[in-house]
Amino acid sequence: MAEPESPALESTTAWHPMLVALLEFYLPSGWRLSPELLLNRMPLRVDIVVLRLVDQPAGDARKLHSIFGHLRNHTLIEHKGPTDDLQPEDVLTLLAYGALYMRHNKLLAPEELCLMVIADRIPAGFAEQVERHRGTFAPLGGGLWRGELNGMLLHGVETREACRQSPTEHLLYTFSRAYLKGAGQILPLDPEETRVYNALYQQVEQFRRQRGTMAMKDYELARQSYEEVLEQLIAQLPPEKLLARLTPEQRLEGLTPEQRFEGLTPEQRFEGLTPEQRFEGLTPEQRFEGLTPEEILRAIPPEVRELIAKKLDR
Structure with missing residues (x-):
């Protein structure tokens, strides 16, 4: 057996x-x-x-x-x-x-x-x-x-x-x-x-x-x-549904700085992004390219504006 x-x-x-x-x-x-x-x-x-x-x-x-x-x-x-x-x-x-x-x-x-x-x-x-x-x-x-x-x-x-x-x-x-x-x-x-x-x-x-x-x-x-x-x-998803599934990094991958911001208002350029993501891969000049001083100021969060004002007062 x-x-x-x-x-x-x-x-x-x-x-x-x-x-x-x-x-x-x-x-x-x-x-x-x-x-x-x-x-x-x-x-x-x-x-x-x-x-x-x-x-x-x-x-x-x-x-x-x-x-x-x-x-x-x-x-x-x-x-x-x-x-x-x-x-x-x-x-x-x-x-x-x-x-x-x-x-x-x-x-x-x-x-x-x-x-x-x-x-x-x-x-x-x-x-x-x-x-x-x-x-x-x-x-x-x-x-x-x-x-x-x-x-x-x-x-x-x-x-x-x-x-x-x-x-x-x-x-x-x-x-x-x-x-x-x-x-x-x-x-x-x-x-x-x-x-x-x-x-x-x-x-x-x-x-x-x-x-x-x-x-x-x-x-x-x-x-x-x-x-x-x-x-x-x-x-196979339509563009609007595909975009919702992508991370901010994936959305911007392969685009030039000009392409990233084309057609967007200053507020839209930074919407939904963390401070680090907003400026990732951009030079200081590219970050503010094409913006007027007033537009740049509006894009800065109030608390940052206050901090800058305090430093200037010193």
Whole structure:
């Protein structure tokens, strides 16, 4: 008999809190989502659990039908990030999840439970392992798979294909391997998707602050891909919205002193800038170029004028 494997140090891929945030945002009414549900005293933990609330009517999903359209009263979701592959042995993990969950919640009917896998792709080896356990698992098209494992519904979502089938599945591209090679291909995003996309990465940052960078796999990949999309989003903004996102230094970068002040009144030239920012990179002559003595005086804050007057009186 083989020796049992040593338990690995607990770490979470950066994509996991992003998927949790995405599902929570679009979760229909009448359902409850629980991330990282412990199934036993041992470190065996299913990624996401979605429960049907018995005291509320189930609402219709606006988006992510490839996931929410296949929920059962109890749905356990196993998620593989873009850098991880679904393995044949993951079938055994799903079986263990299902059995422990049914035992913990005193479920007798396996048809109440759905086991769901979300990954960039579902390899043939995974489906073959399901068949070895007298189960079934076959593609339906459009990145969706369906079958049965030990009496439980088995549903699969290949993010690389599902994200292309409908605008409602668009954000699943963030969880595909193609996203790491060309994150900008997720564009264009509508205003709601832009807010959601920003919230996904904020979830990653919050998780990192709570547990530390070492507890999160693929953090740098997620950060770089997010920033690539963010740069392109900013580049597509109209001028008035783009200007609002820039720092004073970014607004003036690459401009000559004359270009910086062209068309501005003395007050507008210094509006919103600190004393240091007002004169950064300018010679004394350039700071006052083209201004009359009266205009220069008006641009000086009252307290500075008072200080100058006191020095002159001495």
